[in-house]
Amino acid sequence: MKISSSNAPRFDPAPAERPKKSSAELMSDSAIYRRTALGQRELLRAPDPSATPALRLLARLNGYTDLRRLIDLAPGDNRQLGKAIEKLFNEGLIELVDLSM
Numbered sequence: 001m002k003i004s005s006s007n008a009p010r011f012d013p014a015p016a017e018r019p020k021k022s023s024a025e026l027m028s029d030s031a032i033y034r035r036t037a038l039g040q041r042e043l044l045r046a047p048d049p050s051a052t053p054a055l056r057l058l059a060r061l062n063g064y065t066d067l068r069r070l071i072d073l074a075p076g077d078n079r080q081l082g083k084a085i086e087k088l089f090n091e092g093l094i095e096l097v098d099l100s101m
Contacts, residue, residue, distance in 0.1 A: 021096070026085050027067065032097040033041070034063030039093030053077040054084040063097050 025031070035043065041057055043049055049059045056077060060070055067085075071078055088094040 013035055016033060021089065023082065023086065026089055029066065031067045031093045032063065032065065032099065033061045033067070033089075034097055035061050036092055036095050038091075039088065042093055053080040054087055056078040057081065057084045058093060061094055083100075 020040070039061075043055065043058050046055055049055050054075065055069070055083060060073065071081060077084070089096075
């Protein structure tokens with residue numbers, strides 16, 4: 001809550017809710033993800049960025065490389081990739097890149 005110059009309380013609107021994505025949308029081979037500012041902070045604070053599949057994925061996301069290529073780079077994480085993407089996306093650590101521009 002912020003106070004305006006008239007000293008009357010002013011409530012900021014709630015942040016826009018993140019759009020829900022299906023597992024199929026999140027796991028599309030052509031999906032491109034980037035870290036959010038929150039995701040960047042989380043990666044920098046992690047004592048060992050290679051400790052979990054989710055952190056390893058977070059470290060690889062750059063906003064340019066599609067999901068198929070990322071899977072090819074680390075096939076050992078492939079089984080856990082779906083859960084990792086869903087977790088990172090739902091926690092606001094990654095976002096889909098909008099290619100419609």
